Amino acid sequence: MLILVDQDGVLADFERGFYDTWRAGGHDFPGIEPAARRCFYVRDDYPREYREKVDAICAAKGFYLDLPPVEGAVAAMRAMLEMGLDVRICTSPLQRYRHCVPEKYEWVERHLGTEFVSRLILTRDKTLVHGDILVDDKPEITGVRTPDWWHVVFDQPYNRHIGGARATWADWQSVLLRL
Secondary structure: OEEEEOOEOOOEOHHHHHHHHHHHOOOOOOOOOHHHOOOOOHHHHOOHHHHHHHHHHHHOOOOOOOOOEOOOHHHHHHHHHHOOOEEEEEEOOOOOOOOHHHHHHHHHHHHHOHHHHOOEEEOOOHHHOOOOEEEEOOOOOOOOOOOOOEEEEEOOHHHOOOOOOEEOOOOHHHHHOOO
């Protein structure tokens, strides 16, 4: 079984990393707690006048590298390999990619080890990637083709309106192995 796992919001805690960076920046807008987020794209949760600042944080050097791991993610990825599952990280870089792309590789090496660096797939269109399951926090994955993988929504406050298969790192085995 080939399991594709998204990086940001699933393995790397984008929500906590962004919120902490925002709060440390001394902005006059207090920031939105991760549990209160309602939109997939963080910039869409913030007032229009702050969107450039939101984008600047996400494109800044060190932002992706310094994201903390989602609780349970590292152990789950290693457990999947130990179970003999073919697990790959399938992630979409920002269009302002200068720091994002190399930092995604560095993040994987730092938190999952060098063996996972060769398991990293970067693509702007995940529908082009073959797999059996895609674990992703994005509510709907679209692209140029109908994907051959089953989308398992990684639970986040902004995707709870989506039905279907849903998982967290606390219950991943019961969800993924059932499929």
